[in-house]
Structures are given as structure tokens and as C-alpha cells.
Amino acid sequence: MAAVNPDLQSERDGATFDTNKLTFLLDGGEGMTERRREVEAEALADPEVTGGPHYHFMSRPEQYSDAVRKAVHYMKQAKTGKFDNPADAHWYRNTLWPNEMAPIGLHTTMFLPTLENNSSPEQKEKWAPLAKDFKIIGTYSQTEMGHGTNLKALETTATYEPELEQFILHSPTLSSIKWWPGGLGKTSNFAVVMASMIIKGKNYGMHPFIVQLRSLEDHTVITGIEVGDIGPKFGFNTIDNGYLKFDHVRIPRENLLMKNAVVEPDGTYVRIAKNEKAAYSTMIFVRAMIVLEVATRGLAQACTIAVRYSCVRRQSELVPGGPEPKVLDFQTQQYKLLPVLASCYAYWFSGLFIRMTYFQINYEIQQGNIDLLPELHAVSSGLKAFTSYGSMAGIEQCRLACGGHGFSQASGLPKIYTTMTAGCTYEGENSVLYLQMARYLMKSFLQAEKGETTTNSVAYLSKKNLDKCVLGATLSPDTIIAAYEHRAARLVRKAGLRVNALEAAGKPYHEAWNLTSVQFTKAAEAHCHYFVVLKFADTLEEMEDEAEIHNVLLQLFQLYACYGITNYAADFTEDGFMSQEQLDMVRLRVLDLMADIRPNAVALVDSFDYPDHILGSVLGRYDGNVYENLYKWAKDSPLNKTEVHDSYYKYLQPMITGKSNL
Ligand SMILES: CCCCCCC/C=C/C(=O)SCCNC(=O)CCNC(=O)[C@H](O)C(C)(C)COP(=O)(O)OP(=O)(O)OC[C@H]1O[C@@H](n2cnc3c(N)ncnc32)[C@H](O)[C@@H]1OP(=O)(O)O
Numbered sequence: 233m234a235a236v237n238p239d240l241q242s243e244r245d246g247a248t249f250d251t252n253k254l255t256f257l258l259d260g261g262e263g264m265t266e267r268r269r270e271v272e273a274e275a276l277a278d279p280e281v282t283g284g285p286h287y288h289f290m291s292r293p294e295q296y297s298d299a300v301r302k303a304v305h306y307m308k309q310a311k312t313g314k315f316d317n318p319a320d321a322h323w324y325r326n327t328l329w330p331n332e333m334a335p336i337g338l339h340t341t342m343f344l345p346t347l348e349n350n351s352s353p354e355q356k357e358k359w360a361p362l363a364k365d366f367k368i369i370g371t372y373s374q375t376e377m378g379h380g381t382n383l384k385a386l387e388t389t390a391t392y393e394p395e396l397e398q399f400i401l402h403s404p405t406l407s408s409i410k411w412w413p414g415g416l417g418k419t420s421n422f423a424v425v426m427a428s429m430i431i432k433g434k435n436y437g438m439h440p441f442i443v444q445l446r447s448l449e450d451h452t453v454i455t456g457i458e459v460g461d462i463g464p465k466f467g468f469n470t471i472d473n474g475y476l477k478f479d480h481v482r483i484p485r486e487n488l489l490m491k492n493a494v495v496e497p498d499g500t501y502v503r504i505a506k507n508e509k510a511a512y513s514t515m516i517f518v519r520a521m522i523v524l525e526v527a528t529r530g531l532a533q534a535c536t537i538a539v540r541y542s543c544v545r546r547q548s549e550l551v552p553g554g555p556e557p558k559v560l561d562f563q564t565q566q567y568k569l570l571p572v573l574a575s576c577y578a579y580w581f582s583g584l585f586i587r588m589t590y591f592q593i594n595y596e597i598q599q600g601n602i603d604l605l606p607e608l609h610a611v612s613s614g615l616k617a618f619t620s621y622g623s624m625a626g627i628e629q630c631r632l633a634c635g636g637h638g639f640s641q642a643s644g645l646p647k648i649y650t651t652m653t654a655g656c657t658y659e660g661e662n663s664v665l666y667l668q669m670a671r672y673l674m675k676s677f678l679q680a681e682k683g684e685t686t687t688n689s690v691a692y693l694s695k696k697n698l699d700k701c702v703l704g705a706t707l708s709p710d711t712i713i714a715a716y717e718h719r720a721a722r723l724v725r726k727a728g729l730r731v732n733a734l735e736a737a738g739k740p741y742h743e744a745w746n747l748t749s750v751q752f753t754k755a756a757e758a759h760c761h762y763f764v765v766l767k768f769a770d771t772l773e774e775m776e777d778e779a780e781i782h783n784v785l786l787q788l789f790q791l792y793a794c795y796g797i798t799n800y801a802a803d804f805t806e807d808g809f810m811s812q813e814q815l816d817m818v819r820l821r822v823l824d825l826m827a828d829i830r831p832n833a834v835a836l837v838d839s840f841d842y843p844d845h846i847l848g849s850v851l852g853r854y855d856g857n858v859y860e861n862l863y864k865w866a867k868d869s870p871l872n873k874t875e876v877h878d879s880y881y882k883y884l885q886p887m888i889t890g891k892s893n894l
């Protein structure tokens with residue numbers, strides 16, 4: 233391994249805490265870190281994983297094809313049983329497809345979970361082993377060209393025919409063509425298809441059906457089905473997001489996944505699930521996972537790259553006539569990066585929380601207790617929206633902080649950005665999800681107005697909130713939480729009262745709601761912000777005695793909270809809750825906290841523990857040897873394969889010399 237750039241080494245030498253210990257906390261324990269590192273090390277040593285053509289120097293068809301090669305490698309490994317622990321599989325996949333979507337990504341994240349959670353026991357026994365063993369490869373096909381958000385308006389029909397005990401799948405219009413599902417275009421031979429079920433002329437709404445799309449012998453498309461790739465996108469080059477059109481395709485009655493609703497042979501419809509939105513369960517699962525796995529990890533990688541590079545990059549003067557400083561020593565550079573780094577830690581702890589909560593509540597739901605489903609739906613929707621937007625903005629900030637080299641694919645940042653930003657749209661567009669959370673907030677507000685106690689994430693709505701902020705220079709977590717509670721409660725209340733007032737003035741509820749929806753999305757955002765602050769504070773409180781780590785995490789917590797207050801100053805001050813003096817103090821504390829955190833900046837990103845292969849960045853290399861590797865990168869560019877490019881002979885030569893050597 234090459235020697236570490238002394239500018240980076242000095243940062244590591246100056247850190248006040250042991251990065252390994254912080255890594256353990258982030259991973260959920262020392263044992264988890266060790267196992268992750270083992271899986272990554274094994275993958276990194278495998279030429280099938282790290283070899284192959286250079287991602288950025290391939291065309292899109294080549295990128296897809298190479299991703300399929302890797303998929304086959306993954307499936308062969310998985311078939312040996314080595315990934316029976318889902319976490320192992322996850323680490324392996326992250327190393328195999330760094331910041332890329334795998335062509336079989338939907339198979340593992342949505343197809344298999346839907347089979348497992350929406351099938352009857354007999355169906356699960358039939359389909360899950362086939363999917364687990366990759367004997368069938370599937371995707372989750374819900375969105376249509378005309379509708380992704382409004383699931384009640386999905387047009388694909390599944391019409392039951394009792395005589396033959398079959399459903400007939402059909403795409404009646406252009407807008408009903410399934411559009412976007414990952415891995416649908418070329419890779420999958422099966423899909424869970426969400427279609428409106430019609431029995432004897434009655435529409436029972438969206439239900440999941442398992443449908444074969446392609447032959448298991450030669451991958452040819454099943455008669456009556458048209459399927460293909462939807463073409464180049466903003467990112468996601470390695471995955472074949474697809475379209476799918478049905479022309480009266482017949483499937484057996486048993487292909488309706490029947491955990492939540494059964495259709496008997498004579499066409500009698502029997503609903504089993506207690507909640508009519510039971511068919512939406514896979515979306516909750518994925519939203520809960522996106523917080524940590526997509527939003528936070530993407531941001532953590534971007535922070536790693538930008539912070540390391542900012543300690544290697546020297547530019548301009550800090551002391552007149554003095555040596556060029558590391559750019560991270562400029563206060564403005566710290567202001568670009570350190571609040572983003574603090575938000576990354578904040579999201580991380582919320583991500584761990586929602587992942588754990590999902591499994592706890594889902595277990596209850598599986599036992600038949602659905603009391604906490606609305607809370608889970610609201611929190612997972614809100615956090616998905618809040619963290620994916622914050623990460624998208626943060627990654628872009630990291631790219632800008634890298635100056636010109638940030639614009640090069642060599643930085644790794646464009647790929648991280650385009651992959652991550654899709655998370656603001658898929659699995660529920662962010663505004664739509666904030667509005668789902670807002671429905672929950674409105675209901676909770678009405679409960680609180682009636683004097684009822686609200687619980688869980690909205691417990692603060694029925695509490696007596698402070699009228700005046702008591703935040704002082706010590707920035708104690710309790711006073712910070714109280715300030716965020718006050719802001720969220722006030723915005724929720726203001727929006728709720730406006731709905732009531734508009735209704736009292738004669739507007740129908742739906743109109744009053746739409747006229748308040750901007751306020752409500754802001755209230756939902758404020759609620760999520762409060763929640764993320766709260767979970768960060770909880771983490772600090774639960775930490776065992778690791779004083780050095782506690783100190784630096786407390787600084788990050790305070791920076792996250794203070795930066796949030798300065799960014800949304802009006803929300804905290806306009807009702808007289810926070811004084812101008814307190815706001816001024818908070819603004820200055822942001823600057824002080826950045827100075828406190830600055831010496832640990834590299835250690836804080838090193839603690840994310842990303843191998844260079846996953847970062848895929850010349851700027852963010854662990855060894856900091858940026859310039860020699862930028863030079864090498866340029867030399868490897870396909871345009872440099874020949875001294876004179878073909879286009880010269882084709883176009884320039886005839887113009888310049890009047891002749892052509894072609
Ligand atoms: C780990 C990384 C993996 C990355 C890969 C991911 C690749 C991407 C895949 C996809 O994008 S798959 C497609 C995802 N699609 C969506 O997310 C669609 C978004 N739309 C919706 O979720 C819904 O349509 C809607 C916006 C929630 C509205 O639905 P609907 O019109 O049916 O609702 P209403 O009749 O208005 O009722 C709302 C009512 O229902 C409750 N509710 C909504 N969703 C759920 C749910 N999932 N679980 C439980 N309850 C739900 C909601 O709270 C309302 O309740 P009340 O307020 O009426 O009590």
C-alpha cells in the first residue's frame with residue numbers, strides 16, 4: 233500500500249478518539265463490525281468483484297451487462313448458503329455494486345419480501361424457496377406510466393373468471409402500461425404485479441399477483457406480454473427499469489397472493505387483513521430501510537470524500553504570505569461540510585432506530601396486532617422524505633465543496649448523487665409522503681385539542697409546551713429538544729387550526745386540506761426534524777462510558793441542532809419563543825462548534841469505514857494520494873487510447889486540410 237499523504241496522516245494523528253470504537257457504535261457492536269469487515273475483505277479479494285471493466289469507461293449497455301455478470305456471481309455464491317445471514321448478503325452486495333443498483337436489486341428488496349409477507353402459508357412454501365434459490369428472478373411491478381402515487385387509480389386489471397378459475401391480466405390503456413420497475417426490462421422472468429382486482433364487475437382495488445413474464449428455458453417473453461427497458465435515465469445505469477404490457481394474459485386463481493385477501497373458486501372475496509392497506513406493506517419496509525441504507529450511507533460516502541479531499545487540497549492563503557492551508561481550515565469550507573457531516577450522524581441514528589422499530593412493529597402486525605401500523609407508516613414515510621432530501625442536498629454540497637475536481641466522475645460524487653437522489657422519488661414521492669405524515673399529525677392534533685393524550689412520536693402534541701425558550705450557551709440536549717418540540721407543535725397546530733377555520737368558513741374538508749398542504753408539509757418536515765434531533769439525543773444518553781466519543785458526538789449533536797435553528801430561524805422566533813439574543817448566541821455557537829469539531833473531521837469520516845472500492849473516488853482515497861491518481865485516471869480515459877482520435881479523420885481533417893485519410 234502506498235504511503236499515506238502526510239496531510240491526511242497528521243489529521244489522523246491529531247484525532248481525540250479511537251475511530252474503531254465509533255465504527256462499532258455505528259455498526260451496532262464490535263461483532264457486527266468484525267463480520268462486515270470479513271465479508272467485505274472476502275469480496276474485495278475476489279477478482280469477480282473488484283476486477284472487470286472500469287464503470288465510468290463503459291457504455292450503458294456494457295454497464296448493464298457487467299452488472300448482470302456480477303449478479304450471476306452473487307447468485308452462485310448465495311446458492312452455496314454463505315449469505316444465510318441477511319446482513320452478510322447486504323455487505324457483499326454493497327461491495328459488488330458500489331452505489332449502483334443491481335439488476336436483481338428488486339428481487340431481493342421487494343419481490344422476495346412481498347412473497348414472504350403477502351402469501352398464504354402454502355404459497356410461501358411454493359414460491360419463497362424458488363426465489364431464494366434464484367430459480368426464478370422477480371421484481372415488484374406497481375407503478376404505471378400514468379400513475380405511481382395514486383394507487384387507487386392503477387388501471388391494470390385482474391378480472392376473475394370463475395369458470396376456469398383464472399384471472400385475466402390486461403393493460404387497457406397506454407397509461408396503464410407498467411413503467412419503472414427495476415430489473416423488469418431484461419432481467420426478471422417473474423414479477424409481483426399490482427393490479428386492480430375485478431370480480432363480477434366489482435373493483436376490489438389493488439392486489440398482488442405473481443406472474444411469469446419469461447420462459448425459464450430460453451428467457452423468451454410469455455405470449456400476451458410485452459416487456460422491455462425504459463431507456464437511459466438520470467442515473468441507475470446498471471439496472472433495467474422496465475415497461476410491461478398485458479394483453480389478456482391468464483393466470484391461475486392461486487397466483488393471487490392470498491395472505492390478506494382470498495378469492496374462492498366461485499369468486500367469493502374474503503378479506504383477511506384487518507387493515508385495508510395491508511397490500512401496501514412492502515412499501516413500508518423499503519421506506520424504513522431507505523433511511524439508513526440509501527440516504528444516510530450515500531451521504532456518509534460523500535462526506536468521506538469531501539472531508540478527506542479538503543484536508544489534502546491546499547489553496548490560497550490564510551496567513552498573509554504564509555503557506556497554502558488545507559482548504560478545510562477556511563471557516564466557509566467548514567460551514568459547507570461540517571453541518572452536513574453532523575446531519576449524516578443524525579440520520580444514521582434515526583436510521584438505526586427506524587430499522588429496529590420496523591422489525592418490532594412488523595412482528596406485532598404479523599401476530600395480528602395492528603395498533604401501531606399508523607405510527608409506523610407515518611414515521612417511515614416522514615423519515616424517508618426528510619433524510620433522502622437532506623442527503624441529496626448534502627451530497628451536492630459535498631460536490632461543490634470539492635471545486636472543479638468535484639465535477640469529474642473521478643470524484644465519485646456524481647454517481648453517489650444520481651443513485652441517491654432517486655430515493656427522493658421512488659417508494660413514494662417525498663411531498664406525497666410528507667402529506668401522509670401530515671394526515672397523522674392532523675389526527676393527533678385533533679386528539680390533543682380534545683384533551684386526549686397523544687403517544688409515541690407525537691406525544692409532545694398533547695404536552696404543555698414551554699412558551700419561552702430556555703436554551704442557553706451550554707446547549708443542553710433537553711433544552712434543544714424542547715425548542716424543536718415547540719416549533720413542530722406550533723406548526724402542526726397552526727396548520728390544523730387553519731384547516732378548521734377554512735372548514736368553518738364553508739370550505740369542504742378536501743379543499744381546506746389542499747389550501748393548507750404547503751403549511752402541512754412544512755409542519756411534517758419540522759416534526760421529522762424534531763424526531764431526528766430526539767433520536768440523536770437518545771443515542772447520546774444510551775451511550776456507555778466512552779467519554780471521548782461521547783464528547784465529539786455531543787458536539788455534532790449540538791452543531792446539527794444549532795445549524796437547524798439558524799436555517800429555520802423564523803420558525804423559532806416569529807412567535808416570540810426564541811429571543812434575538814438566543815438566536816445570535818446559536819449562530820455564534822455554530823461557528824465555535826465547527827472549530828471544535830474541525831480536528832476530528834477526518835476521524836469522523838474514517839469511522840464510517842468505507843473501503844476505497846466502495847467510495848469509488850480518486851479524491852476520497854484513504855491514502856490521500858489524489859494528484860497522481862487523477863493523472864492516472866485521465867490517462868486511462870478511452871479518448872486517450874489513440875494519439876489522434878477517429879473523429880479527427882472523419883470531421884476535422886477534411887475541414888482543416890481539405891483531404892481525408894479515412
Ligand atoms: C433499500 C433500498 C431499495 C431501493 C429500491 C427501491 C426501488 C423502488 C421501488 C418503488 O418505487 S415501488 C413503488 C412505490 N410506490 C409508492 O410508494 C406509491 C406511493 N403512494 C402511496 O403509498 C399511496 O397511494 C398513498 C399516497 C399513500 C395514497 O394511497 P391511497 O389513495 O390508497 O390512500 P387513501 O385512500 O387516501 O388512504 C390513506 C390512508 O391509508 C393509510 N395508508 C397509506 N399507506 C399506508 C401504508 N403503507 N400502510 C398503512 N396505512 C397506509 C394512510 O395513513 C391513510 O390513513 P387515514 O389517514 O385515512 O387513517
Ligand SMILES: Cc1cc2nc3c(=O)[nH]c(=O)nc-3n(C[C@H](O)[C@H](O)[C@H](O)COP(=O)(O)OP(=O)(O)OC[C@H]3O[C@@H](n4cnc5c(N)ncnc54)[C@H](O)[C@@H]3O)c2cc1C
Binds near residue numbers: 338381660667
Ligand atoms: C429510479 C426509480 C426506480 C423505481 N423503481 C420502481 C419499482 O421498482 N417498482 C415500481 O412499481 N415503481 C418504481 N418506481 C416508480 C416510483 O415509485 C414512482 O415514480 C413514485 O412513487 C412517484 O410517483 P409518480 O412517478 O407517479 O409521481 P407523480 O405522482 O406523478 O409526481 C409528480 C408531482 O406530483 C406531485 N403529486 C402527486 N400526487 C400528489 C398529491 N396527492 N398531493 C400533492 N402532490 C402530489 C408530486 O409531489 C410530484 O411533485 C421507480 C421510480 C424511479 C425514479
